[in-house]
Amino acid sequence: MFFSNERLQFFKPLTSKYREQIVECLRLLHTRLYSASADYGESLKREQVVDVFCEALQRAPLLEGDDEEHGRFRNSREQAGWILNNLVEHGWLERQVDQATFQSTYPFSRLGRLFTQSLTEAVNHSVRTRHRNTRNTLNALSAFAERGEVYDLLDAHEYSERIIADFTDIIAELEERKRQLVREVEDRQLVQEASDQFFEFMEKRFQPDLAIRLSADSVERHREHLLQQIERIRRMPDTWKAQAERELRRLAPDMVIDQRSSVLWRLLDSIDSRLRNAADIMLPALRKTLQSFTQRADIIIRQLSYLHSQQHTDIVGLCRELAGLPQEQLNARLDAAGQDMASVNLTLVDPGQVRLRERQQRPPVHSLMQDPGIPDDDTLHDLAVQRLLDQAFNINAGSLRDYLHAALGEKRRIDSRDLPINSAGDLLAASHLIELAGAEHAARGLRVRIERSGEILRDEPYFSRRDGFIIELEPNDHA
Numbered sequence: 001m002f003f004s005n006e007r008l009q010f011f012k013p014l015t016s017k018y019r020e021q022i023v024e025c026l027r028l029l030h031t032r033l034y035s036a037s038a039d040y041g042e043s044l045k046r047e048q049v050v051d052v053f054c055e056a057l058q059r060a061p062l063l064e065g066d067d068e069e070h071g072r073f074r075n076s077r078e079q080a081g082w083i084l085n086n087l088v089e090h091g092w093l094e095r096q097v098d099q100a101t102f103q104s105t106y107p108f109s110r111l112g113r114l115f116t117q118s119l120t121e122a123v124n125h126s127v128r129t130r131h132r133n134t135r136n137t138l139n140a141l142s143a144f145a146e147r148g149e150v151y152d153l154l155d156a157h158e159y160s161e162r163i164i165a166d167f168t169d170i171i172a173e174l175e176e177r178k179r180q181l182v183r184e185v186e187d188r189q190l191v192q193e194a195s196d197q198f199f200e201f202m203e204k205r206f207q208p209d210l211a212i213r214l215s216a217d218s219v220e221r222h223r224e225h226l227l228q229q230i231e232r233i234r235r236m237p238d239t240w241k242a243q244a245e246r247e248l249r250r251l252a253p254d255m256v257i258d259q260r261s262s263v264l265w266r267l268l269d270s271i272d273s274r275l276r277n278a279a280d281i282m283l284p285a286l287r288k289t290l291q292s293f294t295q296r297a298d299i300i301i302r303q304l305s306y307l308h309s310q311q312h313t314d315i316v317g318l319c320r321e322l323a324g325l326p327q328e329q330l331n332a333r334l335d336a337a338g339q340d341m342a343s344v345n346l347t348l349v350d351p352g353q354v355r356l357r358e359r360q361q362r363p364p365v366h367s368l369m370q371d372p373g374i375p376d377d378d379t380l381h382d383l384a385v386q387r388l389l390d391q392a393f394n395i396n397a398g399s400l401r402d403y404l405h406a407a408l409g410e411k412r413r414i415d416s417r418d419l420p421i422n423s424a425g426d427l428l429a430a431s432h433l434i435e436l437a438g439a440e441h442a443a444r445g446l447r448v449r450i451e452r453s454g455e456i457l458r459d460e461p462y463f464s465r466r467d468g469f470i471i472e473l474e475p476n477d478h479a
Contacts, residue, residue: 006091007111013086017062018079024060025053025083026092026116027123033108034117046084049093049106053080092116133162134222134278137271141229148240150247157267160274163219167282174289178296219279226275230268401446403429404471413472417457427462434469447474 003010013022029052033044044052057076073079084106087093092112096105108116140156143149233241241264248263249256255263322330375383403426407419419430434450453468 002111006089010091010111012090013083013092018083021057021060021062021079022083022087023119025056025080026087026112027120028052028056028059030108030113030116030120034113044107045103045105049084050077050080053083087112133159133166134219134226137163137275138222138226138229141226141233141271145229145232145236148244150244150251153244153248153264153267154252157271160271163278164274164282167278167286171282171286171289174286174293178293181297181300219275219283223275223279227272230272233264233268399425400429400432400435404433404446404448408473413470415453416466416469416471417455421462431463433471448472449474 013019016022029044029049032052054076057079073082084093088095088106091109092115093106094109094112096107097103098105137156137159140152140159144152144156245262245264248267252263255266257266322333325333408414416430416433419426419433421427421430449472451470451472453470455468457463457466457468
């Protein structure tokens, strides 16, 4: 269980009015311990952790809310000590005591580090190569097919899962960007800032990640190669696949759900399914979301540009001003405006700008169907012969059943060598008689059991060689 022991109230520190400050403390401590500038050989003691928290408290604001459990802190150091105790109490941090020096250090717990990493990545603007997961899946599958190391297959399975997660993240980010753009425009209505934010996103987010995801790392581009690698692994020798299966069961026992099912096959099927979902569902959804985002940004920027250009032509204000004037003054101003608008402005055309352009003649399109006329006698003769041949060699299910009933008579069992052949229709029926054992005839009430007699029939007038069968009506037949 997740909520047990010290994790019983794991998220309680993030529910008070100090939650933004606590989150900033966790982020800064995570950066201090796990970033590129961290000193991995040093464990932070209480005083060092409190110093880190004091620095974080200067950055984060205090949210409004009711929190009467803890009163006002006298200074930031006292608040940092309370945050440290709170995080240790609820399982975010651990208190470890050195048995030699009896000094305490405060590292992250495993789950505390995982959740803090997510909080850090949510506001992290560093470059991430998330768009390479498709190529990483292909490379890992190729390495597994070449060397047979199951670690490569497990890596490919993990990379394929990240493909779907990355699509989901970027779609959610685009939707959030669209809503944020609308909110900022509604609040400020500044065309320059809206344009700058849109182009900043296109240059810093779209170009380095989305453009590569839709071109160089497109799932559609690598899908065929990925499916070829999966099929190549499936066609490997049985000894090779048995060895891989044993290694997978040894290294990943949690994946063994049923002893009769193959872990190797389940991993390959899972990768195949994720690729198909990414190409058929997630990629079209990403393109649709991106198109909606760019269309919304284009509409908003156009609207703001129009409003910005019309800010000096206040038609509504002018109408209100005219409505407040006396009738005589209003008529005088309208007559003056009418006189100005009624003036004729004559402009001459520059003859040098006049060009006579030759119109391009389009070739006519003949769309009428030609009547071939009545076929000649040879064509009619060939069609009649072909129709007769089709009818001569045509046999239906009813003819087969009638032929079997006529051949059996009162009996319920007959050998295929004893089938009577008195016409061309009987010959065709005899050659297709084993079809009577199909489900279609059973649905019609004719239940037939056909077994091989073990004999090879030769020297017959119609067949050079054929297998012998015993044809028998089942006892429960009422046809």
